[in-house]
Amino acid sequence: MEASTYPGNAPDTRDGGRVRALLGRVAPEQLGLSGMLVVACVIISMQSPYFLQGENFANIGTAVAVSGVMAAFTTIVLIGGGLDLSLGAVLVLAGWAMATALDAGYTAGAAIAFALVVGAGCGLVNGLLIVGVGINPFIVTIGTQFAFRGITYAWSGGGAKSTPVDDPTIVALGSDRLLGIPLPVYVLAGMFLLAFCLLRFTRFGSNVYAIGGNLAAARLAGVRVDRTRILVYVLSALSAAVAGVLLIGISGAAIPIAGQGIELTVLAAVILGGTALMGGRGTVVGTLLGVLLLGVINNGLTLLSAPSYWQMIVQGTALLIAVVFDEVRRKRKETR
Amino acid sequence: MSTAAGEVVLEARGLRKHYGPVVAAAGMDLEIRRGEVMALVGDNGAGKSTLVKMLSGAIRPDAGEIVHRGRAIQLHGPHDARERGIETTYQDLALAPNRDVIANLYLGREIVRGGLLKPLGILDRREMTRRATDQLSRLGVRLPALTGTPVGRMSGGQQQGVAVARAASWATDVLFMDEPTAALGVRQSEAVLQVARRIAQSGVGVVLITHIMPHVMEVADRVVVLRHGRKVADMTAAELRQDRLIALMAGYEEGEAA
Ligand SMILES: Nc1ncnc2c1ncn2[C@@H]1O[C@H](COP(=O)(O)OP(=O)(O)OP(=O)(O)O)[C@@H](O)[C@H]1O
Ligand SMILES: [Mg+2]
Numbered sequence: 001m002e003a004s005t006y007p008g009n010a011p012d013t014r015d016g017g018r019v020r021a022l023l024g025r026v027a028p029e030q031l032g033l034s035g036m037l038v039v040a041c042v043i044i045s046m047q048s049p050y051f052l053q054g055e056n057f058a059n060i061g062t063a064v065a066v067s068g069v070m071a072a073f074t075t076i077v078l079i080g081g082g083l084d085l086s087l088g089a090v091l092v093l094a095g096w097a098m099a100t101a102l103d104a105g106y107t108a109g110a111a112i113a114f115a116l117v118v119g120a121g122c123g124l125v126n127g128l129l130i131v132g133v134g135i136n137p138f139i140v141t142i143g144t145q146f147a148f149r150g151i152t153y154a155w156s157g158g159g160a161k162s163t164p165v166d167d168p169t170i171v172a173l174g175s176d177r178l179l180g181i182p183l184p185v186y187v188l189a190g191m192f193l194l195a196f197c198l199l200r201f202t203r204f205g206s207n208v209y210a211i212g213g214n215l216a217a218a219r220l221a222g223v224r225v226d227r228t229r230i231l232v233y234v235l236s237a238l239s240a241a242v243a244g245v246l247l248i249g250i251s252g253a254a255i256p257i258a259g260q261g262i263e264l265t266v267l268a269a270v271i272l273g274g275t276a277l278m279g280g281r282g283t284v285v286g287t288l289l290g291v292l293l294l295g296v297i298n299n300g301l302t303l304l305s306a307p308s309y310w311q312m313i314v315q316g317t318a319l320l321i322a323v324v325f326d327e328v329r330r331k332r333k334e335t336r
Numbered sequence: 337m338s339t340a341a342g343e344v345v346l347e348a349r350g351l352r353k354h355y356g357p358v359v360a361a362a363g364m365d366l367e368i369r370r371g372e373v374m375a376l377v378g379d380n381g382a383g384k385s386t387l388v389k390m391l392s393g394a395i396r397p398d399a400g401e402i403v404h405r406g407r408a409i410q411l412h413g414p415h416d417a418r419e420r421g422i423e424t425t426y427q428d429l430a431l432a433p434n435r436d437v438i439a440n441l442y443l444g445r446e447i448v449r450g451g452l453l454k455p456l457g458i459l460d461r462r463e464m465t466r467r468a469t470d471q472l473s474r475l476g477v478r479l480p481a482l483t484g485t486p487v488g489r490m491s492g493g494q495q496q497g498v499a500v501a502r503a504a505s506w507a508t509d510v511l512f513m514d515e516p517t518a519a520l521g522v523r524q525s526e527a528v529l530q531v532a533r534r535i536a537q538s539g540v541g542v543v544l545i546t547h548i549m550p551h552v553m554e555v556a557d558r559v560v561v562l563r564h565g566r567k568v569a570d571m572t573a574a575e576l577r578q579d580r581l582i583a584l585m586a587g588y589e590e591g592e593a594a
Binding site for chain 2: 202203206210217219220281
């Protein structure tokens with residue numbers, strides 16, 4: 001083989017190379033995160049015997065499903081060097097769209113499809129403003145956050161109005177179980193698997209990493225940068241629409257004021273999971289760990305009947321700690 | 337060294353580029369021939385990178401014409417040039433730092449699985465790795481690891497190797513190299529010059545921008561000197577004397593091709 005003349009060029013196929021190639025290297029931060037997860041579980045289970053029961057795990061799964069679904073795709077957004085702060089607003093707008101369709105007598109399937117179309121439309125608006133017009137994603141998605149939620153309020157005839165949803169399929173999606181596991185957990189797992197495969201196995205994923213790492217280089221290399229970036233925002237908004245459907249299934253009502261600030265919970269989980277705020281680096285596996293860690297801590301606080309503001313304090317602090325870690329990592333890389 | 341002029345593959349006719357009051361290119365002509373290594377020299381700010389960027393689609397000329405294989409063309413982006421077999425290694429490295437060598441070599445032209453799965457764009461990493469291993473061996477470029485290690489963690493010379501290998505792998509008509517040896521040690525520079533030579537021998541027109549005169553003397557079949565956005569000399573290696581070259585670049589002597 002020619003390559004033997006150039007031993008340095010041998011592809012990495014030593015033992016374990018395959019497995020590692022499939023899962024990606026286990027980053028130290030992922031080990032650290034897993035450790036923190038275990039520690040949190042041990043501490044909470046010592047305080048509350050209820051924690052380790054199967055029923056409680058089902059609760060945690062359902063509780064993290066809504067933000068988790070979005071976290072999976074926010075990972076893609078951040079890796080691509082973007083930001084989407086309109087998730088909570090897209091969630092309620094798509095959810096209200098579904099409730100309206102159900103009200104008008106459409107089937108659950110058609111209503112869900114309508115929610116997804118509305119979600120994709122929101123994502124397209126974000127994408128076109130950010131990529132097409134070239135405005136900073138932070139500004140654009142704060143703007144659309146207000147716009148989309150405002151549209152939801154207008155459509156529902158005022159923000160305080162919510163409407164019960166009793167469609168059996170939707171309610172089942174939020175509360176039924178299969179093999180003892182709540183259906184939202186399956187949706188969560190499916191969305192994570194989808195995001196994982198997109199990033200690891202497809203040209204799209206490869207290009208997202210390249211764009212987040214060095215946008216100019218990706219463009220010079222001939223990557224269809226604009227198309228890829230718009231698609232990233234469409235996928236992000238679609239995940240928010242899925243979350244909106246789930247939330248209605250779980251709560252049994254479409255609530256226009258729901259999901260406020262949920263994008264920060266999502267961001268905290270993603271950055272905690274080791275994804276760089278500045279793009280180019282990150283993994284879906286890390287995000288999953290971040291989601292679980294925040295879910296377990298919130299669950300622990302509930303079990304210990306801590307007042308609910310503690311959850312806000314913990315989440316805000318977690319976001320800040322994650323950002324500090326991210327910054328430290330970045331600085332260390334620069335000075336290498 | 338052979339100076340036999342091959343077929344002219346790419347041509348600049350009166351290319352102009354202004355940046356506000358700065359005239360980066362004041363009507364430049366250039367003929368790039370197959371099989372030839374052309375050294376493009378000139379002082380800092382002479383317009384070398386600007387000329388190359390216009391010819392490789394990275395920037396649009398304000399005026400003038402680009403002729404490829406005898407036909408006037410418009411380049412609407414680097415993508416356009418690459419589709420015509422015109423490749424470039426840029427002075428400011430154009431790599432994706434967090435991706436490994438394979439991903440960088442195939443950036444923008446990933447090999448995807450065929451058949452029913454084709455629309456999904458699923459990467460065929462094995463095929464890319466196989467071809468890349470082959471290609472790097474042929475070019476004589478050595479890298480520590482092709483997969484798993486982000487190129488951002490490699491040394492400057494190794495990164496330059498990736499950039500050169502990528503452009504060289506795809507160039508069928510023209511290969512532009514903008515100061516590929518600027519950050520390299522003696523051995524790596526030698527390797528890059530070898531790549532330039534080999535690529536030219538395969539029938540590609542190679543344009544090498546450099547400030548290092550020994551490299552010019554060593555590898556160039558033709559030398560073009562730019563100054564203040566103009567071509568001031570265009571000569572074959574046989575006509576070349578280093579002292580005269582430096583005088584031309586600095587503007588002490590007027591060239592014949594103003
Ligand atoms: N994007 C830009 N905006 C403004 N001026 C520019 C830009 N790019 C180049 N210039 C100017 O155009 C002129 C030619 O620049 P160019 O980069 O082509 O020089 P060069 O010959 O490649 O120099 P060097 O040897 O330093 O790389 C310079 O005066 C430079 O300042
Ligand atoms: Mg230059």
